[in-house]
Amino acid sequence: MIKAVLFDLDGTLIDTAADFIRIIQAMCREGSVEVVSAERIRTQVSEGARAMVRLVYPDLEVTDPRFLELRQAFLDRYGADIAVDTTLFEGMDELLIQLEQRKIPWGIVTNKPRGLSEALLKALNLTERCAVLVCPDDVKNTKPDPEPMFLAASQLNIEANQIVYVGDHPRDIDAGKNANMPTILAAYGYLPPESADDLEAWGADYIVQDVTELSDLLLSLVNQ
Known part of the structure; x- marks a missing residue:
């Protein structure tokens, strides 16, 4: 679950x-x-x-x-000027609301420095909604190492294998797999050109093409 x-x-x-x-x-x-x-x-x-x-x-x-x-x-x-044209992906706010209504905490594990990450969340009014934020500043080893994933799990007080990780880069999928987390490849994201032609090779448990697919998948997983 x-x-x-x-x-x-x-x-x-x-x-x-x-x-x-x-x-x-x-x-x-x-x-x-x-x-x-x-x-x-x-x-x-x-x-x-x-x-x-x-x-x-x-x-x-x-x-x-x-x-x-x-x-x-x-x-x-x-x-x-960190959020002049930056927004949540279309449909993402609705997905977060759905998770929050189901009492499913959501958080972020990123390789973006903490100062920039916190400024971005503040600009988009997400600071209080985000249950955990793990940045490179918080760990010795960044993604694809599982250390930041385990830190996030520890802060949530939830076993890693009960947390799904969503990312758009091979290191995201590797980090999730290394932490024994189910993984979702966000194919709508900023896919690196050298590995975008064979998404199956990334080894994610699921691949979604847009936020609508992501929402349907996540809500099915948390409702099991």
């Missing part, structure tokens, strides 16, 4: 891509470099700030002071 639901953040629970696209394309124009396409940026959102800078300056070494400066500039911009 499923007693709780955990979500990855970017690309699974919340559609943050528009703000990444806005900032990165502005940085391209200001740096007089070729503007990176929105779709390319979208597929890299889950990889974080370093990946964003690599999209703009692919030949710049990550140890280069200029790279570090650009990464910080991106983070500063993103932190200042």
